[in-house]
Amino acid sequence: MAVSARVSMTKCTQFRSLFKLFSTSTYCRAAPNLRKESYEVSHESIFTEDHAELRKSLKKLIEKEINPYVDEWENLKRFPAHEVFKKLGSAGFFGVNKPTKYGGLGLDYSFSVAMAEELGSIKCGAIPMAIGVQADMATPALIRFGSEELKQEFLVPSIAGDVVACLGVSEPGAGSDVASIKTTAIKKGDDFVINGSKLWITNGLQADWICLLANTSGGPLHKNKSLICVPLNLPGVHKARNINKLGMHSSDTAELFFEDVKVPQSYLIGQEGMGFPYQMFQFVEERVFAGASVLLSMERLIFETATYCRERKAFGKSILDNQYVHFRLAELQTEVELLRSLVYRTTDLYMKGKDVNKLASMLKLKAGRLAREVPDSCLQFWGGMGFTSEVEVSRAYRDNRLLSIGGGADEVMLSIICKYMGTFPKDQQLF
Ligand SMILES: Cc1cc2nc3c(=O)[nH]c(=O)nc-3n(C[C@H](O)[C@H](O)[C@H](O)COP(=O)(O)OP(=O)(O)OC[C@H]3O[C@@H](n4cnc5c(N)ncnc54)[C@H](O)[C@@H]3O)c2cc1C
Numbered sequence: 001m002a003v004s005a006r007v008s009m010t011k012c013t014q015f016r017s018l019f020k021l022f023s024t025s026t027y028c029r030a031a032p033n034l035r036k037e038s039y040e041v042s043h044e045s046i047f048t049e050d051h052a053e054l055r056k057s058l059k060k061l062i063e064k065e066i067n068p069y070v071d072e073w074e075n076l077k078r079f080p081a082h083e084v085f086k087k088l089g090s091a092g093f094f095g096v097n098k099p100t101k102y103g104g105l106g107l108d109y110s111f112s113v114a115m116a117e118e119l120g121s122i123k124c125g126a127i128p129m130a131i132g133v134q135a136d137m138a139t140p141a142l143i144r145f146g147s148e149e150l151k152q153e154f155l156v157p158s159i160a161g162d163v164v165a166c167l168g169v170s171e172p173g174a175g176s177d178v179a180s181i182k183t184t185a186i187k188k189g190d191d192f193v194i195n196g197s198k199l200w201i202t203n204g205l206q207a208d209w210i211c212l213l214a215n216t217s218g219g220p221l222h223k224n225k226s227l228i229c230v231p232l233n234l235p236g237v238h239k240a241r242n243i244n245k246l247g248m249h250s251s252d253t254a255e256l257f258f259e260d261v262k263v264p265q266s267y268l269i270g271q272e273g274m275g276f277p278y279q280m281f282q283f284v285e286e287r288v289f290a291g292a293s294v295l296l297s298m299e300r301l302i303f304e305t306a307t308y309c310r311e312r313k314a315f316g317k318s319i320l321d322n323q324y325v326h327f328r329l330a331e332l333q334t335e336v337e338l339l340r341s342l343v344y345r346t347t348d349l350y351m352k353g354k355d356v357n358k359l360a361s362m363l364k365l366k367a368g369r370l371a372r373e374v375p376d377s378c379l380q381f382w383g384g385m386g387f388t389s390e391v392e393v394s395r396a397y398r399d400n401r402l403l404s405i406g407g408g409a410d411e412v413m414l415s416i417i418c419k420y421m422g423t424f425p426k427d428q429q430l431f
Pocket of ligand 1: 133166167168174177199200245402405411415
């Protein structure tokens, strides 16, 4: 049975040291002298014992219900989303910061970030990403702007884990340039009639509904779009294919086609024509999620690399004892701590109602680059072993490459930062 966040959140027990998170490697024994001092999550300014307790519950669920099956699901190129999401939903993890009247835990946003961070203890990138789509990417606009009827129909079952959600922004002809999407939703009678296609849709093959961005009028590109909840079992919806990818193997990534798909106009989220700003709002939470969810996996790689290098000998001494190696790992750990600080600071300001678009873009940029740098450097120290598919470092090397592309490429993040700095050329369009 899934470990319940609902139950464990009622008591605060002492939090375990982060050290324990790293002790599950199948490839190397934990070296006794690595990382002596325990790291107390509850000592962080945005976290309390309650956050630590939530993380502990999630960690237990991951160790029991997810990690033992990750290798199998990666090989199958798919994980059973409905089965896994039901376990997470029953334990409360899709409703961490969602209102209790919709089945959520009613906690603040910092608990959602604590959850995102703990998802990094899953031994691949694909499943945290799939969970993140449902928890933090396809639903924030629905909660904030959706009608009561829409929340009952789409949000409540998503929080319970009874359905799988996905987010449909990107198209074959428009990824970075969101404003230029071509999918249309035209009013006819009481319905919208949807035509177009979406590409790269995470959870797309298994999803029951999509939070779809479509053009609902012919006006200016930033004012002609709307977000619409679209069930994916309707006539005219075609789930074309599961795209073969470099990494994120257990996540299904679909191409979807919409051919005269009819949905009631009441499925519109919030106001018509506000889809672009609503989606920019959703991107902020997506980017914070992206940064938070890679912290633990990068630390695990650094730790396991240190452990491996301590045991592995070359030229009569342990590889770890070369100053270049232990200094490099120390540099990487320092970078991870810097990213963590940026994630927590952005979270704190976001909860205070500040505009964190610039900071969220900075942390997404930093996360994308660091998530590539850490496995690349660590893989080097594993030598030939690092090049095999037997070790987690090679999976992270493949999976983490996505972070600089998905959810806004590095260059898009740089453009947003430049806009805030006032250095973006005035004659160029970004939004
Ligand atoms: C595995 C995976 C899962 C995904 N999941 C989803 C999902 O669930 N829902 C969804 O809607 N989308 C999803 N995406 C799409 C993702 O968000 C897009 O791939 C991303 O936004 C980039 O768009 P693009 O691929 O069309 O690249 P393009 O827009 O064609 O850009 C290609 C490259 O050009 C460069 N570039 C672009 N703009 C600029 C600029 N202004 N200045 C300088 N350089 C620039 C960048 O290097 C960029 O990587 C997913 C993608 C992948 C690969």
